[in-house]
Amino acid sequence: QQQVKQSPQSLIVQKGGISIINCAYENTAFDYFPWYQQFPGKGPALLIAIRPDVSEKKEGRFTISFNKSAKQFSLHIMDSQPGDSATYFCAASMGSNGTALIFGKGTTLSVSS
Amino acid sequence: EPEVTQTPSHQVTQMGQEVILRCVPISNHLYFYWYRQILGQKVEFLVSFYNNEISEKSEIFDDQFSVERPDGSNFTLKIRSTKLEDSAMYFCASSGSSGGTNTQYFGPGTRLTVL
Numbered sequence: 001q002q003q004v005k006q007s008p009q010s011l012i013v014q015k016g017g018i019s020i021i022n023c024a025y026e027n028t029a030f031d032y033f034p035w036y037q038q039f040p041g042k043g044p045a046l047l048i049a050i051r052p053d054v055s056e057k058k059e060g061r062f063t064i065s066f067n068k069s070a071k072q073f074s075l076h077i078m079d080s081q082p083g084d085s086a087t088y089f090c091a092a093s094m095g096s097n098g099t100a101l102i103f104g105k106g107t108t109l110s111v112s113s
Numbered sequence: 114e115p116e117v118t119q120t121p122s123h124q125v126t127q128m129g130q131e132v133i134l135r136c137v138p139i140s141n142h143l144y145f146y147w148y149r150q151i152l153g154q155k156v157e158f159l160v161s162f163y164n165n166e167i168s169e170k171s172e173i174f175d176d177q178f179s180v181e182r183p184d185g186s187n188f189t190l191k192i193r194s195t196k197l198e199d200s201a202m203y204f205c206a207s208s209g210s211s212g213g214t215n216t217q218y219f220g221p222g223t224r225l226t227v228l
Contacts, residue, residue: 032215036156043117043204043219044156051214089156093215097144097208098168100158101217 002027004092006104013111019077021107023090026071030092034101035064035075038087047088048075080111115139117220119205125226126195134190134223136205145188146206146217147180149173156204162188195227 005024013019023033031052036044050057050064050073057064063076077084087108091101118137126132138145147159161168162180179191188207192199202224206217 034216036219041222043221046216046218049214049216091156097215098161098163099215100146100161100169100171101148101156101215102158103156105155 002102004090004102004104006090006107008107009105010108011110013080013109015080015082015111015113017080017111019080019084019109019111020074021088021090021109022072022074023092023104024070024072025092025102027092028071029094030102032093033064033066033073034091034093035062036089036091036103038089038106044089077109080109082111082113085109085111115141117205117207117218119203119220119223121223122221123224123226125228128197128227129194132192132195132225134192134203134205134225136188136190136220137186138188138205138207139209139218140186142207142209142218144168144208144217145180145182146208147190148204148206148219149201150204150222151201159190192225195225197227200225200227 034049035047037047038044048059048062052068061078066073087106089106090104093099093101120135145162150156160170160174202222204222205220208217
């Protein structure tokens with residue numbers, strides 16, 4: 001019940017295309033869903049996050065779509081650029097400070113020019 | 114922009130030795146965390162710490178591990194007797210004020226290699 005399932009494991013997208021990464025969870029107590037971007041040899045960097053009271057959140061080229069009834073959420077990267085090539089992790093937590101982030105297994109995105 | 118820092122960036126140790134990994138969280142944050150990432154795998158929660166106490170820990174965080182905030186700025190993870198399977202990247206993270214959302218900011222990590 002603590003798992004967060006992420007797909008696909010890897011993704012290749014043409015420059016300018018849309019990258020879509022999906023995550024699913026089981027624990028209905030989760031109420032905070034961040035996405036992290038990680039470059040090789042670096043720590044995860046917070047990209048965007050959503051709470052379940054909204055169905056969509058957009059920040060620049062990055063959008064989270066959230067489906068509470070399906071217990072799924074996804075990251076959309078519009079106009080994908082080679083600089084977006086990285087590993088993306090979805091995560092979930094109970095929301096309040098001090099609680100564990102439960103991470104998905106990650107998606108390695110390659111944007112070809 | 115404030116950031117979490119970690120030292121050392123790379124630590125090599127012999128099996129059975131003790132290691133201490135150090136972190137300086139963002140200065141006004143109150144919650145501190147350790148995570149690990151075995152090469153090519155997902156990030157796994159180890160422990161969270163608030164008000165000089167462990168708030169939550171995972172089953173990975175057994176008696177070999179301990180955490181401490183020895184002063185007003187540092188947060189440490191000690192592994193008493195390292196095993197080969199402890200080889201991983203260890204990330205420190207911190208988050209802000211009481212009652213706020215669980216927005217955790219990660220440091221650059223320490224790569225621990227156990228030989």
